[in-house]
Amino acid sequence: HLYWGHTPFLDARQISWRRIMDMNDRSLRQIVTGLGSAVNGFAREGNFDITAASEVMAVLCLATDLRDLQRRLGNIKVGLTPQKEFVLAKDVKAQGAMTALLKDAFSPNMVQTLEWNPAFVHGGPFGNIAHGCNSVVATKAALKLADYVVTEAGFGADLGAEKFFNIKCRRAGLKPDCAVVVATVKALKLHGGANPKELTTENLEALKRGLPNLVRHLDNVKKFGVPVVVAINEFTSDTKAELDLVREICVGRGVKMALATHWAKGGEGAVELAEMVVNTIEDEPTEFRPLYGDELPLAEKVRIVSQEIYGAEKADIPSPVLKQFEELEDKGYGRFPICMAKTQYSFSTDPDKKGAPTGFTVPIREVRLSLGAEFLVVLTGGIMTMPGLPRVPAAEDVGLDAKGDIVGLF
Numbered sequence: 001h002l003y004w005g006h007t008p009f010l011d012a013r014q015i016s017w018r019r020i021m022d023m024n025d026r027s028l029r030q031i032v033t034g035l036g037s038a039v040n041g042f043a044r045e046g047n048f049d050i051t052a053a054s055e056v057m058a059v060l061c062l063a064t065d066l067r068d069l070q071r072r073l074g075n076i077k078v079g080l081t082p083q084k085e086f087v088l089a090k091d092v093k094a095q096g097a098m099t100a101l102l103k104d105a106f107s108p109n110m111v112q113t114l115e116w117n118p119a120f121v122h123g124g125p126f127g128n129i130a131h132g133c134n135s136v137v138a139t140k141a142a143l144k145l146a147d148y149v150v151t152e153a154g155f156g157a158d159l160g161a162e163k164f165f166n167i168k169c170r171r172a173g174l175k176p177d178c179a180v181v182v183a184t185v186k187a188l189k190l191h192g193g194a195n196p197k198e199l200t201t202e203n204l205e206a207l208k209r210g211l212p213n214l215v216r217h218l219d220n221v222k223k224f225g226v227p228v229v230v231a232i233n234e235f236t237s238d239t240k241a242e243l244d245l246v247r248e249i250c251v252g253r254g255v256k257m258a259l260a261t262h263w264a265k266g267g268e269g270a271v272e273l274a275e276m277v278v279n280t281i282e283d284e285p286t287e288f289r290p291l292y293g294d295e296l297p298l299a300e301k302v303r304i305v306s307q308e309i310y311g312a313e314k315a316d317i318p319s320p321v322l323k324q325f326e327e328l329e330d331k332g333y334g335r336f337p338i339c340m341a342k343t344q345y346s347f348s349t350d351p352d353k354k355g356a357p358t359g360f361t362v363p364i365r366e367v368r369l370s371l372g373a374e375f376l377v378v379l380t381g382g383i384m385t386m387p388g389l390p391r392v393p394a395a396e397d398v399g400l401d402a403k404g405d406i407v408g409l410f
Contacts, residue, residue, distance in 0.1 A: 001092045003041055010087050012042045014080035016368075018385075022051040026388030052126040053385040058339075058373035060102060061123035061135040062171055069106055070099040076372035088371070108138035115267050118145070127154020128344040129385045131163040131375070136172040148278070150180075155344040157181055157217040158309050165224045166290050166305075167337045167375055175288045177281045179221045180273070182231045182260075183214050185238045185246065191354040200237035207242055211249050212356035216347065218255055220309050225287035227280050230257040231273050256280060294335040298325040298367075301338045302378055306362040310347045315362045324367050328376070333369060341379045349381025 002010055021028065028048035034041040051057060055076055063069035074090030081087060089095050108122040120138040125131050132154030142149040153160025161179065169176060185207065186199040192210030194203050214230070221228045230250050232243065243259065250257040258276045261269030292304045299317055306315040317325075328334060345351035348360045368377040379385075389395075397408035 006092070008081050008085070008087050008091050010079050010092070011082045012044045014082075014084075015044065015046070015078065016080070017076070017078045018047040018049045018054075020049050020051045020054040020056075024050065024387045024389050026384075026386065029384060029386045047386075049385040050126075050129075050387055052124050053129045055370045055373050056098070056102075057123065057125045058130055058370060058375070060106060061125055061131070061133060062168070062373055063106070064136055064140075064172070066099065066103065066106060069102065070095050072372040072374070073098040073102075074372075077369055086371075106137065108135060108141050117267075125154075127160035127163065129341045129383060130377075131167045131339050131373075132160040133164050133168045136168065139168075139172070139174065157220050158347055159340075159342065159344055161217075161221060161224075162291070162305065162309050163339060165226075165288070166292070167339060169288070170290050170294075170337060171374065175286060176226050177286045178277050178284075179224075179226045179228045180231050180277060181214070181217050181221060181228055182233060183217075183246075184233045184235065185242045186235065188214060188246070193354065200235075202239045202242060204241060204245060207245055210355060211246065213347075213354070214246070215249065215253060216311060216356045218250075218253055223291060223308060225289045227284035227286060228255055229273070229276050229280055230255055231260045232257060233263060234259040234261050290337075292337075294337075298329060298334055298336075298338065298376065302340075302362075302364060305338065305340055310342075310362060311356060311358050311360075312348065312362045313359050315364055317364045321364050321367050328367075328369060333371070333376070337375050339370070339373075339375045339377045341377055341383045341385065343381060343383055349383070 002012055025048065031046050031048065032043060033046045034043040056073070059069065059072040059076070063072050074088060074095030076089040078087045078089055078092060089098065108120045111119055111121050113119050120134065120142055122138040123133070123135040125133065134151060139149065139151055142151075151164075153164040157179075165176070168174065188210035189199055189203050189206040190196060190210065191213040192203075192206035192208065194206035194210075218228055218230070230246075232246060234243070247257050256276050258273040260273050263269070291308060292301050296304075299322060302315050302317060306312040325334075342349055342362075343351045346353045346357065348357050349362055350360070353360065362380055364378060364380055366379040368379070370377055394408075398406065399408055401407050
């Protein structure tokens, strides 16, 4: 389209579409393309995101049928004309081919668990840099096939659950009956300042200091009007005193707690949890509601999530972002929900702030319009949509044994 000068004319300096790759590579976050002779295209700056952060992934997971999929793909913003008008995927006649490529991928994948039960595995947006939920079509298909449907949202309730409620449920018309917050004693001790190398040792003081983290997650879920149950993944290192302390805190908040050992025993280890969820659904009717209304200003939506969910004192929204908010609202996009991109390691934007910090500020760095997905991605702190590998990548432990079998994956 650029090379042949087709209309609408796309300003090469104003292309907002980002390439994607399903592998961590920090060197691709900011690149220059089109170097060499003129036949290689125009030299310009570009970017790569990881696949899970791509708007196409979000569109795949939020579309309700193939027609809606094509509509959303066609509405993806590609860039701007020299006159600052939006150029969409449908303007460059890409929506048909994009839909054709995704036609089979759009059908939910039904798989069989180790205990021969059916499950849908479909869609993979990350909960920290995207909306963190599986596809709407998979969830709705499951609701037609089963009396109870369990769906997971990525990372903590400050990310996955908030986006599940405010984005997926809002757009798909879903009304969840119960939420399960999963926690471990070891993670709570880590949030309480315990030495990461000593998490298998009983430490009631660290656990006490870390429990406010769990309490905030529970309070956050309750703000959506949904009954909540706590599932503690019980490990052999957990002591009775530690488990009793967690249960005491849960009961004090009016929340039921179940011990879950499904990681070791399969379904048998989750019977107590399942029965507790069923009883909660029967005894506590849901009053689900999103945290904010569509009509609120975008800056106010950011403030609400920052203060009500993260526990921040305020959100620091710089003037360029506020101006973007105003422009988007003038174009009618102020009704969109927001998708906060934030570290999964803390309620704050600082991954080292454990527990339930207060008094901090959420720095807003950038906003990206996902017109096809129909939400706004708000980037906070130092979060990146193309991750980099850690100091010691997991790949270093992967290889083949003498029989040719792959080892080191788990």
